Amino acid sequence: xxxxxxxxxxxxxxxxxxxxxxxxxxxxxxxxxxxxxxxxxxxxxxxxxxxxxxxxxxxxxxxxxxxxxxxxxxxxxxxxxxxxxxxxxxxx
Numbered sequence: 001x002x003x004x005x006x007x008x009x010x011x012x013x014x015x016x017x018x019x020x021x022x023x024x025x026x027x028x029x030x031x032x033x034x035x036x037x038x039x040x041x042x043x044x045x046x047x048x049x050x051x052x053x054x055x056x057x058x059x060x061x062x063x064x065x066x067x068x069x070x071x072x073x074x075x076x077x078x079x080x081x082x083x084x085x086x087x088x089x090x091x092x
Contacts, residue, residue, distance in 0.1 A: 003027055022064045025080045028057045039085025046085040054078060054088050 005021040030038060033047030058065075058073035067073040078088050 022061050025057065025061055025077050026084060028060070029077070029081050029084060029086055032057065033086050035086075042083060042085055044085050045087050048087040048089055049081065051088060051090040054081070 002023045004023060007019040007021070009017045009019075011017075026038065029049065030036065030047075032049045032053045035047040037046070039046035054074055054077055055070065058067075058070055058077045061077065062070070062073055065073050065076055067076060081088055
């Protein structure tokens with residue numbers, strides 16, 4: 001039931017390549033927080049997740065993120081969560 005982005009490259013000889021990406025961070029964050037819609041305003045909290053859930057999402061997203069380690073990936077995902085109005089418990 002998850003959304004999976006795909007990159008399809010079609011060639012002139014009618015062959016093709018496709019590359020599967022990981023589920024978007026926003027979808028993973030909404031699922032972890034148990035909400036159906038993110039907040040349109042960063043000041044309004046739509047939900048919250050734990051630091052462990054954040055780490056799990058960051059580890060899953062590592063192949064698609066421009067990060068050298070899990071801590072940097074966690075900061076990227078935490079920024080996405082903040083923009084969605086999702087509070088990360090235990091991380092300030």
